[in-house]
Amino acid sequence: MAYAFQTRIELECADGFYPRSDLSTYQSDDFELRLGDLHYRDVREYAVGRNTSAGWQERRDATNDPLPVTRVWTDFLPQQEVERVVPARSDGVEFGMEALARAAVSGAEAVSAALDSLPELYAEWRRGQEGMMTGLAPRRLKTGQALLENVDTAGSRIRDGIDLLKRDTVAREAFGLMNTAMAMANRRREAVIQQKLPGDVDPPTWRPFQLAFVLLNLVGVTDRNSGEREIVDLLFFRPAAARAYLGLAAYAIVLRRLRGSGVLGAGISVIMRYTLRLLTPLVSSARSNSCGPMMTMAGRRLANGRWKLDSG
Secondary structure, eight states: OOOOOSOOOEEEEEEEEOOBOOOTTTTOSOHHHHHHHHHTTTOOBOOOOSSSEEEEOOEEOTTSOEEOEEEEEEESSOOOOOOOOOOOOOTTSOOBHHHHHHHHHHOHHHHHHHHTHHHHHHHHHHHHHHHTTTTOOHHHHHHHHHHHHHHHHHHHHHHHHHHHHHHOHHHHHHHHHHHHHHHHHHHHHHHHHHTSOGGGSOOOBOOHHHHHHHHHHHHHHHOTTOGGGGOOOOOOOTTHHHHHHHHHHHHHHHHHHHHOOBGGGOSOOOOOOOOHHHHHHHHHHHIIIIIHHHHHHHHHHTTTTBOOOOOO
């Protein structure tokens, strides 16, 4: 008996291989599988492995049109290049943390000027996505329509969060303190990376999806009777998602203290759960990059008989 490890089978065909159509998820009752079928409907698959992965060499001509795939192989350790997502920005929305903190202090009109354009921009992006649904097969069209409904819900929640900041002075103050704390944390971190003084680094900014995540959760965090408190919102953009989570956590912590003095403002505001392998570095990061500056800065604003801020 003999064993072969990390072997590889390679095929070549001068005329090219035909792409394999995988419709196994097209009729699935699992929405996540249908979502994958929709997202990857244009991805061509030229080989599939059994107890292994497969790879192939894609080629393009001078006009960037695809050429026939002439080589395929088995691959026990496949690699895939994932291009970096560069967020689009608009002059009509304020993403600067310190600028948003100043707007919160200035009042409802300043908040409106800083954020009111965000839902409109999101709606404009939605219209572009809807236009891409032309020509979809019926099953995929149904999945796409479900996604657009989710987009509409998210857009409405973002707008509700902005409206909350404009009418609720306590929520607005908590939002301003949170932005100040997050800005302090980001300046400290970038100062170490760039070997500069915190005041010399560029003003910290939110990515659009981070700010949108914070805004769409404001009503659920602020209003104890809101139906949105039954919703679990997840972000999978590690590590960029951490900033959105920490910002929302900072808002919840400060809001609790602003609403109640003394023991009325005490209690657990946020529970963080990480996998054991990542527990120590990420919790340490959360403490130093968000909780630390927030306690230092907000402690001065919340010192009048309110319960101290703590992390453990």
